[in-house]
Amino acid sequence: AIRITQSPSSLSASTGDRVTLTCRASQGIRSYLAWYQQKPGRAPKLLIYSTSTLQTGVPSRFSGSGSGTDFTLAISDLQSEDFATYFCQQYYSYPPTFGQGTNVEIK
Amino acid sequence: QVQLQESGPGLVKASETLSLTCAVSGGSISTYYWSWIRQPPGKALEWIGYVYYSGTTNYNPSLQSRVSISVDTSKNQFSLRLTSVTAADTAVYYCARALGGTLPSFEYWGQGTLVTVSS
Numbered sequence: 001a002i003r004i005t006q007s008p009s010s011l012s013a014s015t016g017d018r019v020t021l022t023c024r025a026s027q028g029i030r031s032y033l034a035w036y037q038q039k040p041g042r043a044p045k046l047l048i049y050s051t052s053t054l055q056t057g058v059p060s061r062f063s064g065s066g067s068g069t070d071f072t073l074a075i076s077d078l079q080s081e082d083f084a085t086y087f088c089q090q091y092y093s094y095p096p097t098f099g100q101g102t103n104v105e106i107k
Numbered sequence: 108q109v110q111l112q113e114s115g116p117g118l119v120k121a122s123e124t125l126s127l128t129c130a131v132s133g134g135s136i137s138t139y140y141w142s143w144i145r146q147p148p149g150k151a152l153e154w155i156g157y158v159y160y161s162g163t164t165n166y167n168p169s170l171q172s173r174v175s176i177s178v179d180t181s182k183n184q185f186s187l188r189l190t191s192v193t194a195a196d197t198a199v200y201y202c203a204r205a206l207g208g209t210l211p212s213f214e215y216w217g218q219g220t221l222v223t224v225s226s
Binding site: 001004026032034037042043044045046047055087089091092093094095096097098099100101 | 111141150152153154163165167168169201209210211212213214216217218219
């Protein structure tokens, strides 16, 4: 199975900041990567698929980039509702696998 | 708006069978792939498997010998059975709908249900 490593595991930021989260695959996955947001006790929410395509209704301050093995999720102008855990998922090969997540905390 | 809701026992004894159901509302279960995904405490999410509305299934090789997923289109729901559970199966279990085909990202998720395996 393809291993997905996310970094950092957590970060502290302030409202209005720009933050960048990283996801690395153990082998190339082309552009078959998705990003999710999860808040405590809530269902995960799909933010981005195919590396950079925003899911309907997701604010444009979220953006994704990368290809092959290295991917990033950027959040510009961080809002209070963005403090959450973010995790990525590859769907290039079976089984689909997820990263451990990055917790974005309020500084 | 599609909604998914997991239900089932929150406590299962070791060596017994874990059974969960996911009720789908706000849309038909037909024409989509439906998955179970779990998250052990402090660990990454793990895809368990999917069922298509026709009954076709595919499972994570790590669980394949113990898992079965079925669909009931008349009730708009699908179910998970995991046999011979151990403490390692303690996790929050989510049901989800695929965005796309057989190897997808996941567009809709249930809230999740915690299942604890007791010794």
